[in-house]
Amino acid sequence: MKKLTLLALLASGAVHAAEVPAAADCIKPALPLLIHELPLDIQQLLGRGRPGIGGLADSNERFSATDALSKNPAPMTRFRWAGQGDGCYAVTLERGGFIRYVETAVLRQTDGAWRIVGTRVPNPEETGTPYRGPTAEDDVWESVDLSKWQKPVIAK
Secondary structure, X not given: OHHHHHHHHHHHHHHHHXXXXXXXXXXXXXXXXXXXXXXXXXXXXXXXXXXXXXXXXXXXXXXXXXXXXXOOXXXXXXXXXXXXXXXXXXXXXXXXXXXXXXXXXXXXXXXXXXXXXXXEOOOHHHOOOOOOOOOOOOOOOOOOOOOOOOXXXXXX
16 A cells, blocks of 8 residues: 555656646746745735635745644645746745645746746755845844744643
8 A cells, every 4th residue: 555655646746747848847947035025916826815725824834734624724835935037937835735745836927917837846946945044245134923823722
């Protein structure tokens, strides 16, 4: 049974990798972006600001990594990484649920609107969260907003 599950997982990765036509893929996206640096249309398309399981959590926000739903469910998708390429964006998302996985959505503008043209397995450089630490010009650390975290309720 474990071999069958492993084969199914490997096959699902191959399906994701084959979904983006080569001409539509976002080749070598650069400039790692934070979620709020993406165009507002893209944020909304991916579910940012939408409540519940259809929403999009930032990398430091509450996220439902399992298929268990609570009274106030958290988004089942979490932002991991984004980069801008030549007329495109590549956005890596972590999907919660029974089989938790990571995929990169490739977005291009067609007919005046941003659309997901396909998904694929993320390249190694697309799996992390962008790091904004001190630089030579700016020695200030970006603070992380923890106000959106919810503490677990422990029954007594």
